[in-house]
Amino acid sequence: MSVHTTGASRADLVADTALALLAARGMRGLTHRAVDGAAGLPQGSTSNLARTRLALLELAVRRLADREARVLALHEMPDPAAGSGAVVDGLALAAHRSLTQGRDLTLARYELALEATRRPELRRHFDAAGARFRDQLTGLVAAIGSTDPARHSLSLLAWLDGLLFSCVAGSFTAEAPSLDWMRAGLRELLDGMLGR
Secondary structure, eight states: OOOOOTTOOHHHHHHHHHHHHHHHHOGGGOOHHHHHHHHTOOTTHHHHHOOSHHHHHHHHHHHHHHHHHHHHTGGGOOOGGGOHHHHHHHHHHHHHHHHTTTHHHHHHHHHHHHHHTTOHHHHHHHHHHHHHHHHHHHHHHHHTTOSSHHHHHHHHHHHHHHHHHHHHTSTTOSSOOOHHHHHHHHHHHHHHHHTO
């Protein structure tokens, strides 16, 4: 279990450790005491920062969104004016990063997503954190000519999430698909949506 601690605030350290525990041990392995131990903090440190389990989960969700944004490099997504090919390349690279360097974050996200289905108060935070990704994807799809950006972005997101889940927790976990494989799949999907 690796935790990024260089220059991290105490809140970031606790959240990063919580995400690492979720990826390594699942929801049952995430306790305040486990976070203290894995982060090398004195007992009670996590409880002082996040009093309840819900507060700890909310902290993890917010940190997950920040870290996934860096892995996906949303700020580097190509200008849609360059055409759908550039968008395909950017999305394929983002998905590939999620399966390689961001694999543990992707696994933690699925743990949190399942927990959010049982906790409406966590669902609000989870949905708000994911909105920036959905909104950007909808904007990209609209910019490359979609006649129904909301529906098309949902289909695209479902395809991407299905791929990520299958390769992280499903029946295709042995090896991540290649970047070329992802490009081909995304190109087929977008061409079908855009009627090309």
